[in-house]
Amino acid sequence: MPRTPATSRRALLFGTAAVSAGALLTACTSNDPKNKEAAADNAPVADDKPGKAVTIGFAGPQADHGWLNAINDNAKSRAEKYSDVTLEITEGSNDIAQQIGQIQTLINKKVDVLVILPADGKALTQVGLQAMRAGIPVVNLDRVFASPQAYRCWIGGDNYGMGLNAGHYIGEQLKGRKNAKVVELAGLDNLELTQQRTKGFDDALKNYPNIRKVARQAADFTVESGQAKMAQLLQAQPQFDALWNHDDDQGVGALRAIDQAGRDDFLMVGGAGAKSAMDAIKAGKGVLKATVLYPPTMAASAIDLARALAQGKGVGGLAEFEIPSSVTLYSAVVTKDNVDQYLPTGFI
Numbered sequence: 001m002p003r004t005p006a007t008s009r010r011a012l013l014f015g016t017a018a019v020s021a022g023a024l025l026t027a028c029t030s031n032d033p034k035n036k037e038a039a040a041d042n043a044p045v046a047d048d049k050p051g052k053a054v055t056i057g058f059a060g061p062q063a064d065h066g067w068l069n070a071i072n073d074n075a076k077s078r079a080e081k082y083s084d085v086t087l088e089i090t091e092g093s094n095d096i097a098q099q100i101g102q103i104q105t106l107i108n109k110k111v112d113v114l115v116i117l118p119a120d121g122k123a124l125t126q127v128g129l130q131a132m133r134a135g136i137p138v139v140n141l142d143r144v145f146a147s148p149q150a151y152r153c154w155i156g157g158d159n160y161g162m163g164l165n166a167g168h169y170i171g172e173q174l175k176g177r178k179n180a181k182v183v184e185l186a187g188l189d190n191l192e193l194t195q196q197r198t199k200g201f202d203d204a205l206k207n208y209p210n211i212r213k214v215a216r217q218a219a220d221f222t223v224e225s226g227q228a229k230m231a232q233l234l235q236a237q238p239q240f241d242a243l244w245n246h247d248d249d250q251g252v253g254a255l256r257a258i259d260q261a262g263r264d265d266f267l268m269v270g271g272a273g274a275k276s277a278m279d280a281i282k283a284g285k286g287v288l289k290a291t292v293l294y295p296p297t298m299a300a301s302a303i304d305l306a307r308a309l310a311q312g313k314g315v316g317g318l319a320e321f322e323i324p325s326s327v328t329l330y331s332a333v334v335t336k337d338n339v340d341q342y343l344p345t346g347f348i
Helices: 006-014 021-029 033-041 066-081 096-108 125-133 159-173 192-205 223-236 248-261 275-283 298-310 339-345
Strands: 054-059 085-089 113-116 138-141 153-156 180-186 211-218 242-245 267-272 288-293 326-328
Touching (some): 054 066, 054 298, 066 085, 066 298, 085 298, 096 113, 113 125, 113 298, 153 298, 159 192, 159 267, 180 192, 180 223, 211 223, 223 242, 223 248, 248 267, 248 275, 248 288, 275 288
Parallel strands (some): 054 085, 138 153, 153 326, 180 211, 242 267, 267 288
């Protein structure tokens, strides 16, 4: 496979557009509207047409969770869509040293671009820097590295937005109810993402003076923990009006506990967008009325960005010559009204 020249690789890394200085000067200084339109119209953008062959290295944590498994599936299926993309994917590991080793193997193979979802962003920052210094641009997926120098582009979900949108949905459902009570089943408290989801939720509830959060339990994103912690919440809180559960996988256990307790006197909002949650929402028979997305389709988008980056192209719909330095996905609220639209994105 032909290799990208060093000068072009530096351009990919640091965002210099692959156009002549004269073209840039014309685009930046001309007052002629026609020239301005031409500059935007002629920006090379990625599309489905085959282009320069590229090899993308993909390294993520172990797929021991439905969402993480969907991340891998989305990356693979997106890469298969393009005849000009070869995907080198690692087995994935939650062991930091092992994942670093897997990424270093991809660096040694001299892939054109790396997509990395680190098991721990801070702990893997150095290997991201290593790739960038080797001339291999990095698309940092979801869990962010500690230094922006360790990646060319970051794409991920909006944890604060998840909490914010869950809170606003619950707030609107309980708007006319006096002295409404809500409870929260969070994820792992030592994770920043959990703290961000809680902060977003709390900030949203400030807009609804009739609502008070009366309890919060932290689980650890598993079915078993969701069941155990939800059972504790139900025992401690004989009456409340709404529950926000951070994660649909642990929500499977939470729903079991709710069924076992025979409770149906509140509404529940899930998080992430599992297919099981969307199926329950569509059926409309239980307490689960909505889920707030943390879309695993971000992995497919990361492949798109990596391909565009390796081919020196921008993003369709934007006038810039380069891909953005960061992309934050929106946390849509899936309800019975729009569930059919989002069902294809639901993960198992």
